Amino acid sequence: MQGPDLQHLTTSRQRLGFGLPNPRTICPQAMGSLLLKFDYMDDRIVSFDTSNAGSGAQMTARDQLNQFRSEVANFVESELPDSLRNASTIRSAFEEDVSADRNEPSLKDARARWREALRAKGWLAPAWPVKYGGGGLSPAHQFVLIDEFIKRDAPRFFDMGLGMIGPTIISHGKEEQKQRMLPPILSGEHEWCELFSEPAAGSDLAGLRCRAVKDGDEYVVNGQKIWTTLANRANWGLLMARTNPEAPRHLGISMLRVNMRAPGVTVRRIQNLTNHEFNEVFFEDVRVPANDVIGEEGRGFYYLMSLLDTERSAVSQVASIERTLESLFRLARSTELPPLTKAARMELANRAIEVEVLRGLSQGVAELQYAGKTPAHQASVLKLYHTELAQRIAATGMKMIETHGLLFRGEKQAPLDGMIAQQYLYASTLTLQVGTSEIQRNIIATRGLGLPRG
Amino acid sequence: MDIGLNEEQELLKKAARGFLEKECPEEHVRAMEADDKGYSPQLWRKIAELGWHGLMIAPQFGGSGLSFYDLCIVVEEAGRALLPGPFLPNQVVVGLLLDAGLRAHQERYLPAIASGSQIHTYAFAESTGRWTADDVALEAQRTDAGIVLNGSKLFVPDAHVADVIWVLARSGSGFVAAAVPRTAQGVRVTPLKTITGEKLAELVLENVNIARGEVIEIPTLEAFSNRAMVLECAYLVGLVEKDFEITVEYAKQRVAFGRPIGAFQAIQHKAADMVTDLDGMRFITYRAAAALSDGDRSANLKVAMAKAWCSEASRRVVAHGQQIHGAIGFTEEYAIQLYFRRQKHGELFWGDGDCHRERVAQMLSI
Numbered sequence: 001m002q003g004p005d006l007q008h009l010t011t012s013r014q015r016l017g018f019g020l021p022n023p024r025t026i027c028p029q030a031m032g033s034l035l036l037k038f039d040y041m042d043d044r045i046v047s048f049d050t051s052n053a054g055s056g057a058q059m060t061a062r063d064q065l066n067q068f069r070s071e072v073a074n075f076v077e078s079e080l081p082d083s084l085r086n087a088s089t090i091r092s093a094f095e096e097d098v099s100a101d102r103n104e105p106s107l108k109d110a111r112a113r114w115r116e117a118l119r120a121k122g123w124l125a126p127a128w129p130v131k132y133g134g135g136g137l138s139p140a141h142q143f144v145l146i147d148e149f150i151k152r153d154a155p156r157f158f159d160m161g162l163g164m165i166g167p168t169i170i171s172h173g174k175e176e177q178k179q180r181m182l183p184p185i186l187s188g189e190h191e192w193c194e195l196f197s198e199p200a201a202g203s204d205l206a207g208l209r210c211r212a213v214k215d216g217d218e219y220v221v222n223g224q225k226i227w228t229t230l231a232n233r234a235n236w237g238l239l240m241a242r243t244n245p246e247a248p249r250h251l252g253i254s255m256l257r258v259n260m261r262a263p264g265v266t267v268r269r270i271q272n273l274t275n276h277e278f279n280e281v282f283f284e285d286v287r288v289p290a291n292d293v294i295g296e297e298g299r300g301f302y303y304l305m306s307l308l309d310t311e312r313s314a315v316s317q318v319a320s321i322e323r324t325l326e327s328l329f330r331l332a333r334s335t336e337l338p339p340l341t342k343a344a345r346m347e348l349a350n351r352a353i354e355v356e357v358l359r360g361l362s363q364g365v366a367e368l369q370y371a372g373k374t375p376a377h378q379a380s381v382l383k384l385y386h387t388e389l390a391q392r393i394a395a396t397g398m399k400m401i402e403t404h405g406l407l408f409r410g411e412k413q414a415p416l417d418g419m420i421a422q423q424y425l426y427a428s429t430l431t432l433q434v435g436t437s438e439i440q441r442n443i444i445a446t447r448g449l450g451l452p453r454g
Numbered sequence: 455m456d457i458g459l460n461e462e463q464e465l466l467k468k469a470a471r472g473f474l475e476k477e478c479p480e481e482h483v484r485a486m487e488a489d490d491k492g493y494s495p496q497l498w499r500k501i502a503e504l505g506w507h508g509l510m511i512a513p514q515f516g517g518s519g520l521s522f523y524d525l526c527i528v529v530e531e532a533g534r535a536l537l538p539g540p541f542l543p544n545q546v547v548v549g550l551l552l553d554a555g556l557r558a559h560q561e562r563y564l565p566a567i568a569s570g571s572q573i574h575t576y577a578f579a580e581s582t583g584r585w586t587a588d589d590v591a592l593e594a595q596r597t598d599a600g601i602v603l604n605g606s607k608l609f610v611p612d613a614h615v616a617d618v619i620w621v622l623a624r625s626g627s628g629f630v631a632a633a634v635p636r637t638a639q640g641v642r643v644t645p646l647k648t649i650t651g652e653k654l655a656e657l658v659l660e661n662v663n664i665a666r667g668e669v670i671e672i673p674t675l676e677a678f679s680n681r682a683m684v685l686e687c688a689y690l691v692g693l694v695e696k697d698f699e700i701t702v703e704y705a706k707q708r709v710a711f712g713r714p715i716g717a718f719q720a721i722q723h724k725a726a727d728m729v730t731d732l733d734g735m736r737f738i739t740y741r742a743a744a745a746l747s748d749g750d751r752s753a754n755l756k757v758a759m760a761k762a763w764c765s766e767a768s769r770r771v772v773a774h775g776q777q778i779h780g781a782i783g784f785t786e787e788y789a790i791q792l793y794f795r796r797q798k799h800g801e802l803f804w805g806d807g808d809c810h811r812e813r814v815a816q817m818l819s820i
Binding site: 329332333340345346348349350352353354356357359360361363364367377378381384385438440441442444445446448449450451452453454 | 458702705706713714716717718719721722723725726727729730733734736737738740741756759760762763808811812814815818819820
C-alpha cells in the first residue's frame with residue numbers, strides 16, 4: 001500500500017457528500033466499509049467488505065466470524081455422536097417435520113446427548129439472551145452456526161418452544177415467568193404447541209371465541225382450537241383466549257400457558273394429505289392459574305403479532321430450501337432421469353435465481369433484527385416470498401420427474417424416495433399457515449406501505 | 455429495505471439523492487429526451503465536481519478510490535432520477551481501464567474522465583442485438599502499427615457525444631478493446647430512434663487504424679460484461695423504486711367507488727407484490743455488486759442471476775404501475791410513463807431474463 005494522499009482523499013470525500021471526515025472511520029483505503037454480506041452458497045462465509053482487513057490491531061468482524069466458524073466446526077467434530085453423523089440423508093432435505101425421526105429408538109439416546117451438549121453450550125437457542133440459557137448470537141453468527149451444522153449434517157432442534165414461544169416469553173413475559181418457563185423448554189422437558197386458530201377464526205384471528213373467565217386466582221377455559229400442529233405430543237400450549245368480551249376485539253384477548261394434560265383438555269388428530277401431526281383441541285372448564293397469563297391481561301393479540309413476525313422471519317428456513325434445491329440439482333445432473341426438457345431446465349434455473357433473492361430478503365430481515373429493529377412488513381415479505389417459492393420448487397421438482405411424480409413415498413421407482421411428491425402435497429399448506437399469503441399481502445400493504453385499510 | 459449500508463454509504467446515497475432531486479428533475483429528463491445531445495454539459499460538469507465520474511478512480515488520477523459497490527449506490531439514485539446521458543457507459547469504461555488497462559492508458563484517460571473533460575463509451579453489441587461473447591463477431595486485424603477495424607456495431611450508448619468509443623473486437627483466442635476517437639477517419643455514428651429516449655447509435659468502422667498503444671488486450675469479456683450488467687440492475691432498482699412510490703401515492707389519492715383505490719385488496723395485493731419484487735431486486739443486485747467488488751469467484755453466477763431477476767421483476771413492477779394508474783398512465787403528460795418506457799432499456803440492455811436464465815443453467819450444470 002502506498003502512502004495515502006489523505007488531504008486529497010478528504011477533499012474528494014467532502015465532494016461526494018460525506019461532509020467532514022470522522023477520524024474514527026477514515027481509513028486510508030477509503031471507505032473501509034463494514035458491509036454485512038451473508039453468503040451461504042459459495043465461500044459459505046459471512047463476508048465483510050473490509051478493504052483494510054487485517055491491517056488493524058483490532059480483530060475485524062470477518063476474523064471474528066471466521067473464528068466462530070472454527071469454534072462451531074470443532075464443537076461438532078468433538079461432540080456430535082457418531083450414530084447421528086450419517087443419519088442425515090436426502091430425506092432430510094425435504095423434511096417438513098423435524099420430529100420425523102424422533103421415534104427411531106436407535107437414534108433417540110444419541111439425539112438426547114447431542115441436544116444436551118448444545119444446551120450446555122448455549123446453542124440450542126442461539127438467539128436467546130445468554131442469561132436465559134441461550135447463545136446471545138447475532139444474526140450473522142446464527143447464519144454461520146446453521147451453515148456449519150448443515151455442512152456437517154449435524155441435526156438442529158427447532159421446536160415451537162425454542163423458536164417461537166421462548167422468544168415471546170422473553171420479550172413479553174414477567175421475569176418470574178421467564179425463570180419458571182424457559183429452563184424446561186431448553187431441557188426438552190416441556191414441548192409446546194400453539195393454540196391460535198379456531199374453526200371460525202383463522203385469518204380473522206381477532207374474532208376468536210375461546211373464553212378464559214377469571215375465577216379467584218384461576219381462569220376457566222372453554223372453547224375449541226384447530227389446526228394445532230403437534231398438540232398430540234405437546235405437554236404445554238400457548239393459548240389465545242378472550243378474557244374480556246366487553247373490550248374491543250383486539251383488546252379483549254390474552255395469552256395463557258395451558259397444561260395440555262389438565263382435566264378437560266381433549267386432543268383429536270386430523271387426518272391430512274401427508275402424515276403431518278395436525279389436531280383439533282377442545283377445552284371444557286380447564287383451570288389455568290392466573291400467574292400463567294403471559295405478560296399482561298388484554299395484551300395477547302399484540303404479543304401474538306410479534307410472535308408471528310418472529311415465526312415469519314425465521315432465517316433457518318432458507319437453509320432447508322437450499323438443501324431442497326441442491327437435491328434437485330443433483331437429480332438434474334444424475335442419469336436417473338431422462339434429460340430435462342428445455343422448459344423444466346429453465347424452470348429449475350429460475351428457482352435457483354429465486355433462492356438467491358430469498359437469501360437477500362432473509363439477509364435484510366436479519367440485519368434489521370441485528371440493528372434492534374422489529375421487522376414488520378419485511379417479515380411478511382419474506383414469509384410470502386419464501387412460502388410461495390417453496391411451492392414453486394416442489395412443482396418444479398414434480399415437473400422434472402414427470403409421471404414418476406405420481407408415486408407415493410416408499411415406492412421403489414420413486415426418485416428421491418418419493419419426497420418430491422410428499423413435499424408437493426405438504427407445500428400447499430405453507431401459504432396458509434402463520435397467516436395466508438393474502439393476509440401477508442394485506443399486512444405489507446397496510447402496515448408497510450400505509451395504504452388505507454379496506 | 456435495508457441493505458446494510460454503512461454510515462458513509464448512507465451519506466453518499468443521501469447526498470446523491472439530494473443532488474439529483476435538485477439538478478435532475480422531471481423537466482430535465484423530458485428536455486433531454488428531446489435534446490439532440492441527450493445530456494447537459496453543465497450537469498456533466500457538476501457531476502464531475504461532485505466526484506462521481508472519478509468515484510472508482512484512484513486519488514493520484516483525480517478520483518476518490520471508492521469501490522464498484524459504492525458506485526452502484528450512486529447509480530441506483532441515478533435510476534431513481536432517470537438521469538439521462540452517458541453516465542453509465544462512461545463508468546463501464548472506467549471499470550475497463552482500472553481492471554485491464556495498462557498504466558499508460560490509465561494515465562492518459564482516467565484524469566480526463568474524472569474531471570469530466572472527456573466522455574467515453576463502449577461498442578459491444580452487433581447485428582444480433584445480443585450480449586454474450588459469442589455475439590462479438592467484429593475481428594481486429596493486426597498490423598505492424600496496431601489494429602485495423604472494419605465492420606459495424608449496434609446499440610452503442612451515447613456514441614454521438616462520446617470523445618472516445620471503446621470498441622470490443624475479437625483477436626485470436628481473446629478480445630481487444632480499442633480506443634476509437636469518434637472523429638477518427640472511417641468512423642460513422644448514426645443515432646437510432648428509441649422508444650425509451652435513450653440515445654443509442656449505429657457505429658460503422660471503415661479501415662479504422664488504431665495504434666497498438668490505444669488497444670487493451672482482454673482474454674475474456676466476463677469482467678467487462680459483469681460490471682455493465684450490474685450497473686443496469688442498479689439503475690433499474692432506483693427506477694423501479696420511484697415508479698413504485700409514485701404508484702402507491704396515486705393509490706392513496708385516487709378515489710373510486712367512494713374510497714381511495716388503495717383501500718381495495720385488488721390494488722393492495724399488487725402493491726405488496728411490487729414491493730416484494732423491488733426488495734428482491736435490491737438485494738440480488740447488491741449481492742452481485744459485492745461479489746464483483748470483492749473479486750468473488752461466484753461473481754459470474756450472481757451477476758447472471760441478478761440481471762435475470764431484475765430484468766423481469768422490473769417489468770412486473772412497472773406493468774402494475776401502469777395498471778394501477780389507469781388511463782392517465784398512458785398520457786404523455788403524467789410522470790409514470792417515463793419510468794414505464796425507460797424500464798425497457800434496462801430490461802433488454804445487456805440481456806433479458808431468458809438470456810441470463812440460460813447462462814445460470816449452464817453455470818449450474820443443469
